[in-house]
Amino acid sequence: MTIMQKLRRPSLIAAALAALAGQAAAEDGYDLWLRYAPEGVAEGVSAPKGLAFACEAPGMLLETAADELSRGMGDLFGEDLMRLDAPAPGALLLASENCSDRFAGELPAEAAVGTEGYVLRAAEGGGALIAARGDAGVLYGAFSLLRRIASGEEMAGLDVTERPGTQLRVLNHWDNLDRTVERGYAGFSLWDWHKLPDYKDPRYTDYARANASIGINGTVLTNVNADATVLTAPYIEKVAALAEVFRPYGLKVYLTARFSAPVEIGGLKTADPLDPEVRAFWSEKADEIYGALPDFGGFLVKANSEGQPGPQDYGRSHAEGANMLAEAVAPHGGVVMWRAFVYAAEEPEDRVKQAYTEFTPLDGQFADNVLVQVKNGPLDFQPREPFHPLFGAMPETPLMLELQITKEYLGFATHLAYLGPLWKEVLAADTYAKGEGSPVRVVVDGSLHDYPLTGMAGVSNIGTDRNWSGSIFDQANWYAFGRLAWNPGASAEAIAKEWLALTFSAGEEFQRTALDMMMGSREAVTDYMTPLGLTHLMATGHHYGPGPWVDDLGRADWTPYYYHRATEEAVGFDRTGSGSDAASQYADPLEERFSDVGTTPEELLLWFHRLPWDHEMESGRTLWEELVVHYDRGVAEVEEMQQQWASLVGKIDEERYEQTADFLAIQRDEAQWWRDASLAYWQSVNGLDLPAGAEPPEHSLEYYQALSFPNAPGH
Template identity: 55%
Template sequence: MRIIILLLLSMISFGSFADDGYRLWLKYDLIKNETLRKNYAQKLTTVSTNFSDETAKVTISEIQKATSGLLGFTSKTMTSASQANLVLKVGSIANKNAEAFEIISSKNQINITANTSKGVLYGVFELIRRMQTLASLENIKIASAPKIQLRMLNHWDNNNGTIERGYAGMSMWKWYELPERIDPRYIDYARANASIGINGTVLNNVNASARFITSEYLGKVKALADVFRPYGIKVFLSVNFASPKILGGLKTADPLDPEVKQWWKNKADEVYKLIPDFGGFVVKANSEGEPGPMDFGRTHKDGANMLAEAMAPHNGLIIWRAFVYNFDPKGDRFAAAYNEFKRFDGEFHANIIIQVKNGPIDFQVREPISPLFGAMEKTPVSMEFQLTQEYLGWATHWVYEAPMFEEVLKTDTYAKGQGSTVAKVIDGQLFKYPLTSMIGVANTGSDRNWTGHPMAQANWYTLGRMAWNHEITSAQIADEWVKMTFRTDAKSTETIKKLMLESREIYTNYTNPLGVHHVMGESHHFGPEPWVEKAPRPDWTALYYHRADSIGIGFDRTEKGSNSVAQYHLGLRNKYSDINTIQPEFLLWFHHAPWTHKLQNGKTVWDEMVTRYYEGVKSAENMQKDWASLKGKIDSETFENVEARLKTQLKEALWWRDASVVYFQKYSKMPVPSPYQKPTRTFEELKSLVDVYHVR
């Protein structure tokens, strides 16, 4: 009878071996290993807490969900710790970080202790993760604390329900229903974020509508803040710098104008009266047409400091984005952010964080690090990654981003000699920042599976795990995520992990080999358009970046060219400056390399480019084969979804390969190297595909 009940529970929980992806990595399906399940059960039959706030309620609820699904019973709450198997306690631990926790297990009891109830919640999710990944609960002794203070998602959502660069449906936020109705999805969103340590969320697009800080919308924001608070998540808003004119009827938004200053102070007071733990404002100013202080002859420092003064009485933050660049056809957009912000280092108020994209251009397939990470010694800089795949094939290409993030974080800035990695900059070690932050542009939407491509959920998971501990590897994160998401046999797990870990390099090879960059479709940023030479501004064209001609290809950023490489500290500058020793992946970022230039492997630049284009497509074909081997091993709905997307990915990879080879061959005048065959489609045929894909 017991076996029948367990089987029924398994079928109900697992949806009869079909899964729509809604549960993300929080799939509490019955553990099949009966011995392990019994072992876990002995330690989780009863649970007690010594705190009773709203976080305690969601913490108990989560452990009960987990035991019900994973173990087949629901843990009972006890008032006495001595009678409980699992003891959850707010107390004093060695690490004084408010989010730190300790887990210590003995033969009959597991103790999770933290300085705050939020820390206990994180500890519970760590315990659940261990069960989901089938790890032992014997003799646990864990002490964990986040390396980054603010770990946040930034939603580029608009109040009309659209998402800028969103590929998973419409916005999750149903503004027309708020504040009266709370969609249950908001709670599941909060659970997912808390499970990976994310503690902040920006609800709206950085290209911000001023409407979000009106009384009408602040009431809606408050409703979401109330939902997220028990899960340790603070709410932030992007603001339009011209709001005093748009909403307040002022004649100016000049940050040095007394009326403007007072308007923002009044607005901050209004926000915090409604939401006392509001996180702060995110600002995109004087970038891509957005208003900012430079419209009034002021500087980014003037604008940021004015807003910081308004927020300071409430302990609110200003997160000021460094994504700025000017109209300069003879300049180098690469250098713009450094030129604008380095000169003000140390002059920003204490509650300001400068938010810097991982690279100097714009979330390209592979970028060298932004020079600002080694330059801002007195002003905290935040890492901004992009989870949504704006330049990584949208939702039809499988790209696991953890290797990219890991590559960036491990890059040495040489700011204080060798070993001055980006990770040590953003976690505050190197320059002793009082504020630290890592932010990911969200890839979530209204699609039932949250992220469109089922495997893109791993990128959301990665952001939280790496922000908590940037020393965790891409492989470790992949192992966790696969085991939590699919619960499959060891061989299948290794197959999925292999696909994940290779996917980013595969995509890079068939789209942007050797440091080719910014050759995607103009405006929509999908598919190949290396031929784009006209756009609203020169640095939105492809020719501005690849500079292909009869001699070679690439943007010379050495001292013979734009000399943007000089923005790096000497150790990194030397690595990038020598065309003969530079890492091949960054060659065309820093050098206009002759087509005939020999790389260290003996191949010419042209032959190596073509080889990577073709081998990337071959690898995309192999991805299909590897995935096909999983049929019957994972749920049918996910299998068929990914299978179909891989077919589309291969079709689009072939388009990338053929368009790039045919176009660049016009300049190189060199044959496609053996054993590869020249593309059969003409340049005109390949170019016409842009119109087909543009409507997507």
């Protein structure tokens, strides 16, 4: 990389200007976890004595790997990493199946690393080998080596073999062509469509680099509430320009396909997936796209959900709709990711049952290059839900797990909520699809049902804010998604610790305190928003703040009241056999466990059961008293995070410290708001006094109901 190329990076420009001014560069979060801070290096670890390829003509991805190693080692050790003409003692050696002419050793077996995995091995004189079958594996291995050094690992005896646990590790951007972002809390869309294809913002390169560093290999550029305009020739040219930037980092581009595009941009009178002219339209459109970018990944589709067009408009099934698109991209090696987030235009008996009801009869009917993309829970990215019952229930259809990185229901950008524990809760949940020991993780990685395609998708929280994610700690969720998509069995705590070391500091006191904050943060949010299995209590539309009282929208399942059904006598949604029977969608023994109030986990109690306010809990308290305890605990947990963060003043840079402190203050105030507004509403319904010692809400229920936020972000 030339000096001018390096100086195009905004972070390096800032560093250069600060250095000229004789002061340290501000830490504004732009560099994410790729700071390569020398203070994190373990004692005794020294710089490699150069870098060599195992062939004379390395490919594009290997060159990217070498550039990253040169940049990283230079930052970590303050020494330039020389390119060597041949392997030498103490140097780094990069080798792949396409680049091994000079390599005397053996490449890793494909069974061990697949097409994207790698080996890292200590070599003579303090050097290291980064070897893979495919060039992408060498790139991921390079980032892995730098991550290990930067986070303080010892390099003596290095011997690592890794392969990704899923094939498609994809970000879903809910970005609109006007640069607004649905459920986006970090500014506008990165994609400046008006200036593309002629101007490629240097930030696009930094975006691709950040994704490659955590193993993400695909990006869906556009909103699932799709606009067919992106499939027209001018926009295909713009998409191709982005793909050109992303390609050196192994990042494939995908697009959302609006099902009605044949009508809207194709001049047809129908979008019926069995109509020959419609099939021809999509085949020709796929040829056009692949002609502009041959490595196009394929389509993501939201159909017959929330008013989006789809095959059911023509009396066809999801499988028939997906297979039409799959037929169009199959000759080019493309895939179709068909979302299972559906609910009918007619109000259902229980919205959380619909995806299972619609999709399980179609098991085995989808084309080989189709994945059904399923949210972690059956409702909608809530602070806590049971795992989605589709996992384990479709053995003949690859299921791709969809997670929401952006915190639509967990406090937007300002609430500290590390989502690693939430996602691990889902991945570890036992589906009992083949008896005990069948967790969601082995459904998603394909090993339970021998899926030919596997993947995980993360709904992006990335925007034009300098820190990319709206807050520094929201970066951890982007990072955790990538690391869990690579290894669904990884520890959420280990990932958080790694992220803290790379992003802030590997100092023991900082690590201990900040890690404790992160690991308890999601539970705090659940306590002050949706305790004991209550769900979807957020205000309507923008989902900012509490709105459990809302019950007057166009259809009941858009309202919070639908999900709690509180009356003077009881609260909760009966999903047992005496109610909607959603519990029966889970395999035995889960159906029995969730149907029995005595065996249902308390954190899901009101999800599955409608209970009287005086129901006795495990603690001996009544349900009402227990709810108050949880609300109070949620506020107290945020106050504890404030105190913990205050103890770290001076341990990191001032700018990121102050922003986090300010955001924690917002979170504390809003946790109190959630607690007070919720309790005021529940009391208006049940007529019960607060338990002794509990503080009354600061304001009346009418005060909280009158609050309005017409310009809340992300809506």
